[in-house]
Amino acid sequence: MDVVSDAIAVVRTGRPSSKRLRVGGRWCVRLSPYEGAGFHVALRGSCVLLPDGGAEPVELGPGDVVLLPHGAGHVLADGPVPSGDVRRAVPFEEVRDADMCARAAEAPEVELLCGKYRLDRARMHPLMAELPEVVHLRDRAGVHRELHAAVDLLARELTENRPGGALALPGLLDLLLVYMLRAWMTESRAGAWPAALTDPVTTAALRALHADPSAPWTNAGLATEAGVSRATLARRFTSLVGRPPMAYLTWWRLTLAATRLRDTDAPLATVARESGYASPYALSHAFSREFGITPGRYRDKARAG
Known part of the structure; x- marks a missing residue:
């Protein structure tokens, strides 16, 4: 196996999970810190990600991908949120699709693909350990084509519920993680491991x-x-x-x-x-x-x- 595959294999545990979410109007959801890595893809519309700890907000536009490799807690919202207002955020686990879809019908819609990977941090490979808290991969024409192809396939599997999905979904989620890491290594200007692997x-x-x-x-x-x-x-x-x-x-x-x-x-x-x-x-x-x-x-x- 190659270094990137090994780095993922030794820390990954259990099965990844994902959810396609449609929201609209004024909305704000919180995702608690997680023993693993999380990701979001803006399939349609725009939103803002606010990492815990006061880091700079990340604006996600259509097609953008964001990876949170260390499971940092964060808030997703329809737009900028004053620091005190994050308390109104609804826990992600309590979000009901019916309520959110009703709001989406009344306002411009945002569609997100959200997912998580379980990771055992006791044996974190240094390649994974040096990833920043937030990896923002912008959608740019002709860049990271394989990443966006995997996103499209994953979104379709989640939407269409086709035969074989129970095997296809975790495979596509694993593929997505590989492509996100590749994209980060391509764009990184400071990491030691992108330099080591070139x-x-x-x-x-x-x-x-x-x-x-x-x-x-x-x-x-x-x-x-x-x-x-x-x-x-x-x-x-x-x-x-x-x-x-x-x-x-x-x-x-x-x-x-x-x-x-x-x-x-x-x-x-x-x-x-x-x-x-x-x-x-x-x-x-x-x-x-x-x-x-x-x-x-x-x-x-x-x-x-």
Whole structure:
């Protein structure tokens, strides 16, 4: 798998959800902080998103997409809202489509596609961690075509209730998340990971580590894979990724081990072998040092929670 796919796979839990919402007139809804990521697409009309904490409002026009990768609480409204008036916001969970559609019939309509992804933040990949609180992707002609194609497909599935929708919907939601991340990496001017994934040396090393994390990698072997000297690899990789190649590999192996402990019943010896550790003892020692808990207790807590 590639880095972006892996970064999503290790944190995603459960099934994503989405809802198509029509509103009109004067309206204001609140979405509470969420243990995951949320998104909104303005299918028709315009609205304003007000993040919690006093951040600048985000104006969403037709076709705009906004991703809240850290589950920040926020308000959606028909227009600018004075700070004191956000208290009138209706909790999103209490919004009834019949009421909102009645209001929409009396005023210019706004149609939104809203969704959520459940994420386990205990193993957040640094690519996901460095995303800003709000990622606003404006609708611009000829830009991010695949993102807007996925939005169109998702909107149709939610509207038409066609056969196979139970499989199509979560697949399209996963695809939408990938396209939102791609779009952010294309537009980002400050993030380290967009730069890392366009640097040929760092990208070659990351692809090798993610393709076979259990291999007996060394700095020399990884430098050969990237076609540069060890010093060049260490300098460029550490500068862009934030840690040396072998430190990143150790972290990634333990992250994969945590995912397998949570999601499978594989014996510890199997988890150790698949994660690149010679024995369950070696994995337990490294795992406890990284997470402050033994693999067995981690699995029990993950299952209980």
